[in-house]
Amino acid sequence: MPVIVASEEAHPFLPSLASGSAIESRRAIQQDIRPIEIAILNLMADKITTERQLAGWLGSTPLQVNLTFVATDAYVRDIRNGRRSKTTPAEHIVKFYNPLSDIRDNKFDGLIVTGVNALQPRVSDEVFWPEVQEIFDWSSSHVFSSLYLCWGAKAALKHFHDVESLKGERKTSGLFEHRLVSDSTGLAFGFPDVFSSPVSRWKNPDRAAIAKRPALEVVANSEETGPNIIVESEAFDGLGRRFPRRVYVLTHPEYETDTLRAEYLRDHAADPSTRPPLHYFPGDDPSREPVNTWRHTAHLYANWLKLVYEATPFDRQRIPALAL
Numbered sequence: 001m002p003v004i005v006a007s008e009e010a011h012p013f014l015p016s017l018a019s020g021s022a023i024e025s026r027r028a029i030q031q032d033i034r035p036i037e038i039a040i041l042n043l044m045a046d047k048i049t050t051e052r053q054l055a056g057w058l059g060s061t062p063l064q065v066n067l068t069f070v071a072t073d074a075y076v077r078d079i080r081n082g083r084r085s086k087t088t089p090a091e092h093i094v095k096f097y098n099p100l101s102d103i104r105d106n107k108f109d110g111l112i113v114t115g116v117n118a119l120q121p122r123v124s125d126e127v128f129w130p131e132v133q134e135i136f137d138w139s140s141s142h143v144f145s146s147l148y149l150c151w152g153a154k155a156a157l158k159h160f161h162d163v164e165s166l167k168g169e170r171k172t173s174g175l176f177e178h179r180l181v182s183d184s185t186g187l188a189f190g191f192p193d194v195f196s197s198p199v200s201r202w203k204n205p206d207r208a209a210i211a212k213r214p215a216l217e218v219v220a221n222s223e224e225t226g227p228n229i230i231v232e233s234e235a236f237d238g239l240g241r242r243f244p245r246r247v248y249v250l251t252h253p254e255y256e257t258d259t260l261r262a263e264y265l266r267d268h269a270a271d272p273s274t275r276p277p278l279h280y281f282p283g284d285d286p287s288r289e290p291v292n293t294w295r296h297t298a299h300l301y302a303n304w305l306k307l308v309y310e311a312t313p314f315d316r317q318r319i320p321a322l323a324l
Contacts, residue, residue, distance in 0.1 A: 035064040036309055037316065039108045039143070041135060042069055042097075043116035043128075043152070047088040050114055053254040057301040063309055068108070072131040073099040100135055104142075107319040109312045110304070111143040115150030115252075118202065121167045123155045133159055144312045144319045146246050147304055153230075153248035154203055160232075160246065161213050165203040171267065173200050173260065174278030175294065178220040178228055178251070184242040185233050188219050189303050190296075196279070197251035197297050198260055199225050205250065216248075224278075225250075229300070236311045243311045247304060253297040257290055 038058065044050040051069070058065050076099040079090050113135075120126050136159045139146050148156040154165040175196050180188055199222075207226045210216055220229040228250040236243040252259070260277045264286070268274040282288045313319060 034314065035066045036110065036305060036312070037066050037068070037106075037108045038110040038112065039068045039070050039103070039106075041111065041113045041132075041152070042071065043114050043132075045085070045087045045117055047085075047097075048092065053256065054112065054114075054301070057254055057298045058305065061302045061305055063305055065305065068103060068106075069097045070100060070103065070135075071097045072128055072135070073101050074128065074131060075099075100131075100138065104138065107142045107316045109144050109316070109319070110308050111139050111146040113146065113148045113152030113156065115152055115201075118151050123151065123158050123165055123203070129155075136160070141320060145244055145304070145308050147301075148246065148248050150201055150250060150252060151203075153250050154201075154205055156246065157205055157210070157230075157248055161209075161216065163205055163209045163213065165205045167202050168204060170275065171200070171202050172204065172225055173264065173275075173280075174198070175260070175280045176222045176225050176228075176251075176278070178222045181218050181221050183219050184217060185231055185244045185307060187231055187244055187247065187300065187303050187307065188229065190299055191220075195220075195294070195297055197228065197253050197294050198255040198277075198280075199228065199251050200255075200260060200263055200277075201250065244304065244307055249300065251297075253294060253300050255294075257292040261286070261290060 040051075040054060042050055047069075055067060058067070071093070076093070076097055079085065079093045079097075084090055085093065113132075116126075118126060123129065126132075132155055136156060146156070157163040158165065176199050177194060177196050179194050180191060183189075197220075204226060210218065210227050210230065215232050217231045217233060218227040218229075219231055221227050230248040230250075231244045232246040232248075233242040234245050235241065260280050264274065264277055276284060276286045278284070280290050282291065
């Protein structure tokens with residue numbers, strides 16, 4: 001929200017009540033406020049850990065956020081019919097997760113789509129791909145802004161922009177340096193010009209294809225792993241400000257200090273040739289304790305929520321129309 005100077009004169013660099021870019025005085029006195037409604041399509045096997053990581057950051061702002069956890073219809077149906085998950089109690093899924101069919105008529109300020117332990121060479125080869133596409137199509141008319149994480153970002157890039165992501169010979173895992181490139185929406189507000197963020201994936205999006213899509217703005221890029229924060233934006237207030245309609249995040253800023261190590265130990269147990277995550281352990285020595293140098297990058301979630309709050313219609317029935 002803009003800072004308002006208590007003067008009828010326009011401040012040289014801060015909005016004031018006399019400035020055309022300032023908030024209207026009647027809105028400054030009293031603004032309509034309501035909870036932000038966020039749906040989370042949680043595709044991760046360990047759902048509870050992902051819930052904790054995301055909810056911790058989404059709950060770190062003064063805004064009230066209501067979370068609705070979503071799963072594909074087929075997954076919820078299988079759990080209700082007796083299928084057991086290896087990592088998440090079935091009772092937890094039945095109690096807290098909604099199939100798309102149950103919330104199809106609802107509208108949300110935001111949607112988060114997580115990663116998944118993908119098994120196939122292409123995102124479109126996964127058995128649940130048709131249902132994920134259905135959710136993407138549904139979001140175009142029922143969600144104001146979408147935030148896609150890791151596999152979710154690659155799947156959305158394929159669905160909305162036909163950008164392929166192909167499986168490499170080895171998993172890309174580690175703590176990689178990124179540089180800010182462009183930020184028309186303010187999504188990376190407060191980020192340093194250069195920062196590190198965890199990367200953990202088998203598939204890498206086609207860099208050349210991303211560069212050829214004019215609708216895609218690369219916010220952060222890594223020399224080693226390519227574009228990792230990408231925004232698809234629209235103008236929303238008549239003053240030149242841009243709003244992130246879709247955000248594609250191919251890193252894991254929400255990862256806790258030990259997450260990459262836990263993934264490495266799991267993968268190494270299955271395949272002893274698995275390499276340790278790069279630039280993560282001090283001296284690249286897996287016996288040493290990793291140091292969290294990326295925690296500040298998870299403010300991306302708070303920045304996204306702030307942008308959603310500023311632009312989303314007070315009346316959710318107007319979603320996805322932009323608040324002009």
